[in-house]
Amino acid sequence: MKIKSLISTITLVAASASTMAQDLDITLTNLSQGLYFTPILTTAHTSDSSVFSLATAASAELQAMAEGGDISGLVSMLSNANANTNENPASGLLAPAMSTSYMLTNDSTNTLLSLTTMILPSNDGFVGLDSWTIPTEVGTYTIMLNAYDAGTEANNELIIDGGGAPGTAGIPAAPGGDAGTNGSGVTNSETNMMVHIHRGTLGDDDLAAGKSDLDNRVHRWLNPVAKLTIVVK
Amino acid sequence: MSISLFINLKNSSNKLATIAVSVLMMTLLSACNDNNTSIPVVMPEPEPEPTEYSYQVTVTNLTYAQPLSPVTVVLHADEKMWMIGTSASIALEKLAEAGDNTDFIAQDSIITSMSDDGVLMPGLSSMITVSTTDTSATHLSVITMLVNTNDAFSGLTGLELSNFDLDQTNSWNLNVYDAGTEANSEMAGTIPGPADGGVGFDEMRDDVNVVTLHPGVVSQDDGLTNSVLTQTHRFDNPAIKLTITRIK
Incomplete structure (x- = not known):
């Protein structure tokens, strides 16, 4: 009897080991020199959900995040899908060269990891990770992240009050306080409406005029723009 | 059997x-x-039928405004079709300057090739299936030109296929190379894509003459006065996403 109950206990433990929730220690580092990241959203979800998908039109929820840094739409979409989420670990903006560390516990069925955060100053640029398979093996994993363009707003590169609202072209803010004014606008159109790799901001060196309100010596970047480290425990 | x-x-x-x-x-x-x-x-087994290997190759154009020349997939032995620091072949030069893969797929070392009929526009994907029964076709290369440039291309070369199990899928984000065979003047008449409609291949080699990673385009909006390109044609890595699944 004793042996039998011991065996069933072992069986139970073995069965639960493969389906147990995982604890993830996550660190996101802003690798850029002049960009700020808006509230970061990290989520573990099933293959039925995705936060964004390359070469696919952005959802309204993704658009709100990419144009104005508003993650509430994505959060409610994910919560309806029983995803696990970590919201805004840096309590606001993540400044250039800064890191933020946080935890996410994912349910056994939520095996894919995604992350988004808007790039400031940009019209609809964001840093993203799309549906990365969370390893079951204990270890430290590092992923370099690229800058994407949501394809929802023309990259006019003008700082406009209220520019973060979907449908209002413009960059809501340059948190570094280093942008210009009175630009004439880089472009009025967005011909590629699918999520794609961001072509980078243009900027110029005339902070009182020119085409762009961005500074071409400060606000440019090359990929990768962020580093994500995940410790599976 | x-x-x-x-x-x-x-x-x-x-x-x-x-x-x-x-x-x-x-x-x-x-x-x-x-x-x-x-x-x-x-009964004793008869001579085995040659085994067919089949690979499904999907390329997604991740750029904002760089159409890709017809995506080309080739199978060959252990060989690199290009290498950083090495001079481009004329076949590679023609593909990188004009998007023309005629010479590329006609190279002696190519065992099998498949390519798209037309350009692949930004935001779109293309799927090509390449199959072979030739056991010497051990490696795969994929290549395409960014047509609104002088001689930029992207791709993957010399991928070893023996690592692929049946139904296995691998993905890559691929960077942009510069063939090094044509100066990046961005001038009218030198770019074959819709930004210009200029000539593609020019046999003169007025550049560094080795393959490197691409420095990106400058464009007229960024102060290159004679450029026919605008800020829309600028790009960053990666330019394409490649997914390969072995289906046979």
Whole structure:
């Protein structure tokens, strides 16, 4: 009897080991020199959900995040899908060269990891990770992240009050306080409406005029723009 | 495939054999519940049919405004079709300057090739299936030109196929190379894509003459006065996403 109950206990433990929730220690580092990241959203979800998908039109929820840094739409979409989420670990903006560390516990069925955060100053640029398979093996994993363009707003590169609202072209803010004014606008159109790799901001060196309100010596970047480290425990 | 020969035991006339068969039949009947009882005799295997290997190659254009020349997939032996720091072949030069893969797929080392009919526009994907029974086709290369440039291309070369299990899928984000065969003047008449409609291939080599990663385009909006390109044509890495699945 004793042996039998011991065996069933072992069986139970073995069965639960493969389906147990995982604890993830996550660190996101802003690798850029002049960009700020808006509230970061990290989520573990099933293959039925995705936060964004390359070469696919952005959802309204993704658009709100990419144009104005508003993650509430994505959060409610994910919560309806029983995803696990970590919201805004840096309590606001993540400044250039800064890191933020946080935890996410994912349910056994939520095996894919995604992350988004808007790039400031940009019209609809964001840093993203799309549906990365969370390893079951204990270890430290590092992923370099690229800058994407949501394809929802023309990259006019003008700082406009209220520019973060979907449908209002413009960059809501340059948190570094280093942008210009009175630009004439880089472009009025967005011909590629699918999520794609961001072509980078243009900027110029005339902070009182020119085409762009961005500074071409400060606000440019090359990929990768962020580093994500995940410790599976 | 093995071939089996069946002998019907019901035609046996020998009495002993009949009894033995009856016993055997009963055993077999109870075992397999099948009335057409027969004993399989395994014959020697014939020459094996050549095994076909098949790969599904998907390329997604991740750029904002760089159409890609017809995506080209080739199978070959262990070889690199280009290498950083090495001079481009004329076949590669023609593909990188004009998007023309005619010479590229005609190279002696290419065992099988498949390519798209037309350009692949930004935000779109293309799927090509390449198959072979040739056991010397051990490596795969994929290549395409960013047509609104002087000589930029993206791709992957010399991918070893023996690492692929059936139904296995691998993905890559691929960077942009500069063939190094044409100066990045961005001037009218030098770019074959819709930004210009200029000539593609020019046999003169007025650049560094080695393959490197691409420095990106400058454009007229960024102060390159004679450029026909605008800020829309700028790009960053990666330019394409490549996914390969072995389906046979």
